Amino acid sequence: MSEALCRLADVPPDGTALAGGLFAVRAGDAVAVYVNACPHLGVALDGPPGRFLSADGRIVCALHGAEFRRADGVCLRGPCRGERLTAVAFSVRDGLVIKQQKQGRLF
Numbered sequence: 001m002s003e004a005l006c007r008l009a010d011v012p013p014d015g016t017a018l019a020g021g022l023f024a025v026r027a028g029d030a031v032a033v034y035v036n037a038c039p040h041l042g043v044a045l046d047g048p049p050g051r052f053l054s055a056d057g058r059i060v061c062a063l064h065g066a067e068f069r070r071a072d073g074v075c076l077r078g079p080c081r082g083e084r085l086t087a088v089a090f091s092v093r094d095g096l097v098i099k100q101q102k103q104g105r106l107f
Helices: none
Strands: 002-007 016-019 022-027 030-035 075-077 090-093 096-100
Touching: 002 016, 002 022, 030 090, 030 096
Parallel strands: none
Antiparallel strands: 002 096, 016 022, 022 030, 090 096
16 A cells, blocks of 8 residues: 655755655655654654755754755764654655555464
C-alpha cells in the first residue's frame, strides 16, 4: 500500500514541499523525504510552514538552528550533531512522490 505525498513538480529544484507531517526536499534531481521533526526535541523543523532551508541550502531547525544535510539528514551543527532526521521510504511514479507503506504480515 502507498500514499501520494505531493507532485514532484510541487518540490522546486533546490527546495522543499510540506506534506502533512513529512516534507520532501530536492537537490537538483535528487529527492529525499523526512519526518518533520528535529531529533533533538521532536519539534517541527519549519518555523514558517514549509520553510526548511538555510541560505546555504541545508535543512535547518527553526527552534535552535541545528543544520542537516539534505541527502541523508545527518545533523552537521547543533545540539543533535551526528544524529539524523527520520527518512521515509518513497518512490517517484507518474510525477508523484509516493510514500511506501510497510505491508503487514499475516503470521
